[in-house]
Amino acid sequence: MTHSDIASILEGLRRSPLNAPVRLAVMVILVYRGEIEFNELQKILGVKPGLLWSHIEKLHRDGLVVYKRRFTARGPRLTIRATSKGVMETLGYIRLLRSLLSTAPERAADAMIVEQREDDKLGQAPG
Template structure:
Protein backbone atom coordinates (compact mmCIF):
# COMPACT_ATOMS: atom_id res chain seq x y z
CA UNK A 1 0.00 0.00 0.00
CA UNK A 2 1.40 3.41 -0.96
CA UNK A 3 1.77 6.22 1.53
CA UNK A 4 -1.07 8.17 -0.13
CA UNK A 5 -3.34 5.12 0.11
CA UNK A 6 -2.47 4.74 3.80
CA UNK A 7 -3.42 8.33 4.52
CA UNK A 8 -6.61 8.39 2.41
CA UNK A 9 -9.35 9.60 4.72
CA UNK A 10 -6.92 9.90 7.61
CA UNK A 11 -8.37 13.23 8.63
CA UNK A 12 -12.02 12.49 7.81
CA UNK A 13 -12.98 12.11 11.52
CA UNK A 14 -16.27 10.39 10.84
CA UNK A 15 -16.99 10.34 14.60
CA UNK A 16 -17.40 14.12 14.73
CA UNK A 17 -21.17 13.99 15.03
CA UNK A 18 -22.75 17.01 13.31
CA UNK A 19 -25.56 17.18 15.85
CA UNK A 20 -23.08 17.44 18.73
CA UNK A 21 -20.41 19.49 16.93
CA UNK A 22 -22.48 22.69 16.76
CA UNK A 23 -21.08 25.17 19.31
CA UNK A 24 -24.23 25.71 21.40
CA UNK A 25 -25.09 21.99 21.51
CA UNK A 26 -21.51 21.14 22.46
CA UNK A 27 -21.84 23.53 25.40
CA UNK A 28 -25.22 22.14 26.38
CA UNK A 29 -24.02 18.54 26.39
CA UNK A 30 -20.86 19.47 28.29
CA UNK A 31 -23.01 21.17 30.94
CA UNK A 32 -25.34 18.19 31.19
CA UNK A 33 -22.51 15.65 31.39
CA UNK A 34 -21.18 17.63 34.34
CA UNK A 35 -24.63 17.54 36.00
CA UNK A 36 -25.98 13.97 35.61
CA UNK A 37 -29.11 14.75 37.64
CA UNK A 38 -29.98 17.43 35.12
CA UNK A 39 -30.27 21.18 35.11
CA UNK A 40 -33.23 23.53 35.17
CA UNK A 41 -33.85 25.39 31.92
CA UNK A 42 -32.89 28.77 33.41
CA UNK A 43 -29.59 27.54 34.81
CA UNK A 44 -28.70 25.82 31.53
CA UNK A 45 -29.55 29.04 29.70
CA UNK A 46 -27.17 31.04 31.90
CA UNK A 47 -24.35 28.47 31.77
CA UNK A 48 -24.42 28.37 27.98
CA UNK A 49 -25.18 32.05 27.33
CA UNK A 50 -28.24 31.34 25.20
CA UNK A 51 -31.60 33.04 24.79
CA UNK A 52 -34.80 31.19 25.64
CA UNK A 53 -35.53 30.64 21.95
CA UNK A 54 -32.03 29.44 21.06
CA UNK A 55 -31.91 27.09 24.03
CA UNK A 56 -35.34 25.68 23.21
CA UNK A 57 -34.40 25.04 19.59
CA UNK A 58 -31.07 23.35 20.42
CA UNK A 59 -32.70 21.22 23.11
CA UNK A 60 -35.35 20.17 20.60
CA UNK A 61 -32.65 18.99 18.17
CA UNK A 62 -30.85 17.09 20.94
CA UNK A 63 -34.09 15.56 22.20
CA UNK A 64 -35.16 14.46 18.71
CA UNK A 65 -31.79 12.73 18.34
CA UNK A 66 -32.16 10.96 21.71
CA UNK A 67 -29.29 12.79 23.39
CA UNK A 68 -31.31 14.59 26.07
CA UNK A 69 -34.59 14.20 27.89
CA UNK A 70 -36.76 17.10 28.96
CA UNK A 71 -39.04 16.88 31.97
CA UNK A 72 -41.76 19.53 32.25
CA UNK A 73 -43.76 19.75 35.44
CA UNK A 74 -45.05 22.24 37.95
CA UNK A 75 -43.49 23.06 41.29
CA UNK A 76 -46.36 24.68 43.08
CA UNK A 77 -47.82 27.03 40.49
CA UNK A 78 -44.55 27.56 38.66
CA UNK A 79 -43.47 25.54 35.63
CA UNK A 80 -40.15 23.73 35.99
CA UNK A 81 -38.33 22.33 32.99
CA UNK A 82 -35.39 20.03 33.75
CA UNK A 83 -32.99 18.83 31.07
CA UNK A 84 -30.88 15.67 31.39
CA UNK A 85 -28.47 13.85 29.17
CA UNK A 86 -29.76 10.35 28.37
CA UNK A 87 -27.60 7.26 28.96
CA UNK A 88 -27.22 6.79 25.20
CA UNK A 89 -26.54 10.52 24.84
CA UNK A 90 -23.76 10.29 27.43
CA UNK A 91 -22.20 7.33 25.60
CA UNK A 92 -22.44 9.08 22.24
CA UNK A 93 -21.03 12.34 23.63
CA UNK A 94 -18.07 10.59 25.28
CA UNK A 95 -17.35 8.79 21.99
CA UNK A 96 -17.45 12.17 20.24
CA UNK A 97 -14.94 13.53 22.76
CA UNK A 98 -12.56 10.65 21.98
CA UNK A 99 -12.64 11.55 18.29
CA UNK A 100 -12.19 15.24 19.11
CA UNK A 101 -9.18 14.34 21.25
CA UNK A 102 -7.71 12.50 18.25
CA UNK A 103 -8.24 15.61 16.10
CA UNK A 104 -6.26 17.66 18.63
CA UNK A 105 -3.47 15.10 18.86
CA UNK A 106 -3.20 14.82 15.07
CA UNK A 107 -3.14 18.59 14.61
CA UNK A 108 -0.43 19.02 17.24
CA UNK A 109 1.63 16.21 15.79
CA UNK A 110 1.43 17.58 12.24
CA UNK A 111 2.23 21.11 13.44
CA UNK A 112 5.26 19.89 15.40
CA UNK A 113 6.52 17.98 12.35
CA UNK A 114 6.41 21.28 10.48
CA UNK A 115 8.47 22.99 13.18
CA UNK A 116 5.62 24.84 14.87
CA UNK A 117 5.75 25.32 18.60
CA UNK A 118 2.54 24.27 20.29
CA UNK A 119 1.47 25.83 23.55
CA UNK A 120 -1.72 27.12 25.04
CA UNK A 121 -3.85 29.22 22.73
CA UNK A 122 -3.71 32.90 23.50
CA UNK A 123 -6.72 35.16 23.15
CA UNK A 124 -4.63 38.34 23.06
Protein backbone atom coordinates in the same frame (compact mmCIF):
# COMPACT_ATOMS: atom_id res chain seq x y z
CA MET B 1 -2.09 9.09 12.28
CA THR B 2 -2.90 8.01 8.71
CA HIS B 3 -5.04 9.80 6.12
CA SER B 4 -7.90 7.36 6.61
CA ASP B 5 -7.79 7.98 10.40
CA ILE B 6 -8.30 11.71 9.91
CA ALA B 7 -11.04 11.11 7.32
CA SER B 8 -12.94 8.81 9.67
CA ILE B 9 -12.54 11.21 12.63
CA LEU B 10 -13.87 14.03 10.47
CA GLU B 11 -16.79 11.95 9.24
CA GLY B 12 -17.68 11.09 12.84
CA LEU B 13 -17.57 14.76 13.86
CA ARG B 14 -19.63 15.91 10.86
CA ARG B 15 -22.32 13.25 11.31
CA SER B 16 -22.76 13.89 15.03
CA PRO B 17 -25.65 16.03 16.32
CA LEU B 18 -22.99 17.63 18.57
CA ASN B 19 -21.24 19.43 15.70
CA ALA B 20 -22.59 22.80 16.93
CA PRO B 21 -20.92 24.54 19.90
CA VAL B 22 -24.17 25.14 21.83
CA ARG B 23 -25.21 21.48 21.59
CA LEU B 24 -21.73 20.30 22.55
CA ALA B 25 -21.74 22.63 25.56
CA VAL B 26 -25.23 21.46 26.60
CA MET B 27 -24.22 17.80 26.45
CA VAL B 28 -20.89 18.33 28.23
CA ILE B 29 -22.75 20.06 31.06
CA LEU B 30 -25.46 17.35 31.17
CA VAL B 31 -22.90 14.53 31.28
CA TYR B 32 -21.14 16.34 34.09
CA ARG B 33 -24.19 17.42 36.04
CA GLY B 34 -26.66 14.58 35.37
CA GLU B 35 -29.66 16.88 35.04
CA ILE B 36 -30.28 20.59 34.97
CA GLU B 37 -33.14 23.07 34.78
CA PHE B 38 -33.60 24.95 31.53
CA ASN B 39 -33.34 28.35 33.24
CA GLU B 40 -30.05 27.50 34.92
CA LEU B 41 -28.62 26.01 31.73
CA GLN B 42 -29.57 29.17 29.87
CA LYS B 43 -27.81 31.32 32.49
CA ILE B 44 -24.67 29.16 32.38
CA LEU B 45 -24.46 29.27 28.59
CA GLY B 46 -25.43 32.93 28.20
CA VAL B 47 -27.51 32.32 25.07
CA LYS B 48 -31.06 33.43 24.31
CA PRO B 49 -33.83 31.09 25.53
CA GLY B 50 -35.27 30.60 22.02
CA LEU B 51 -31.90 29.59 20.60
CA LEU B 52 -31.22 27.21 23.49
CA TRP B 53 -34.68 25.68 23.14
CA SER B 54 -34.18 25.00 19.41
CA HIS B 55 -30.94 23.15 20.22
CA ILE B 56 -32.60 21.17 23.07
CA GLU B 57 -35.38 20.15 20.66
CA LYS B 58 -32.81 18.96 18.13
CA LEU B 59 -31.02 16.92 20.83
CA HIS B 60 -34.39 15.49 21.90
CA ARG B 61 -35.35 14.50 18.34
CA ASP B 62 -32.02 12.69 18.08
CA GLY B 63 -32.68 10.83 21.34
CA LEU B 64 -29.80 12.41 23.25
CA VAL B 65 -31.85 14.16 25.97
CA VAL B 66 -35.18 13.79 27.72
CA TYR B 67 -37.03 16.52 29.54
CA LYS B 68 -39.98 16.90 31.85
CA ARG B 69 -42.03 19.78 33.15
CA ARG B 70 -42.57 20.18 36.89
CA PHE B 71 -44.89 22.62 38.55
CA THR B 72 -43.34 24.40 41.52
CA ALA B 73 -44.42 27.20 43.85
CA ARG B 74 -42.32 29.51 41.64
CA GLY B 75 -43.99 28.38 38.41
CA PRO B 76 -43.30 25.64 35.86
CA ARG B 77 -39.78 24.27 35.58
CA LEU B 78 -38.31 22.29 32.71
CA THR B 79 -35.68 19.72 33.69
CA ILE B 80 -33.34 18.28 31.06
CA ARG B 81 -31.25 15.13 31.29
CA ALA B 82 -28.96 13.21 28.95
CA THR B 83 -30.10 9.73 27.88
CA SER B 84 -27.69 6.75 27.81
CA LYS B 85 -27.40 7.36 24.07
CA GLY B 86 -26.64 11.03 24.75
CA VAL B 87 -23.91 10.21 27.25
CA MET B 88 -22.29 7.73 24.84
CA GLU B 89 -22.55 10.16 21.92
CA THR B 90 -20.96 12.94 23.98
CA LEU B 91 -18.07 10.80 25.18
CA GLY B 92 -17.53 9.52 21.63
CA TYR B 93 -17.57 13.06 20.21
CA ILE B 94 -15.06 14.24 22.83
CA ARG B 95 -12.81 11.29 21.97
CA LEU B 96 -12.95 12.20 18.26
CA LEU B 97 -12.24 15.88 18.98
CA ARG B 98 -9.28 15.00 21.19
CA SER B 99 -7.91 12.72 18.44
CA LEU B 100 -8.20 15.53 15.89
CA LEU B 101 -6.63 18.09 18.22
CA SER B 102 -3.77 15.71 19.08
CA THR B 103 -2.47 16.21 15.53
CA ALA B 104 -1.90 19.94 16.28
CA PRO B 105 1.20 21.18 18.10
CA GLU B 106 0.72 22.81 21.49
CA ARG B 107 2.77 25.80 20.40
CA ALA B 108 2.86 27.33 16.95
CA ALA B 109 6.33 28.85 17.11
CA ASP B 110 7.67 27.03 14.04
CA ALA B 111 4.50 27.45 12.02
CA MET B 112 4.46 31.17 12.79
CA ILE B 113 8.05 31.75 11.68
CA VAL B 114 7.60 30.00 8.33
CA GLU B 115 4.27 31.59 7.74
CA GLN B 116 5.20 35.20 8.50
CA ARG B 117 8.25 35.02 6.24
CA GLU B 118 6.24 33.61 3.34
CA ASP B 119 2.98 35.54 3.70
CA ASP B 120 3.82 38.32 1.26
CA LYS B 121 4.71 35.90 -1.49
CA LEU B 122 1.25 34.34 -1.54
CA GLY B 123 -1.52 35.94 -3.53
CA GLN B 124 -4.84 36.73 -1.90
CA ALA B 125 -6.86 35.30 -4.80
CA PRO B 126 -6.46 32.42 -7.23
CA GLY B 127 -4.68 33.18 -10.50
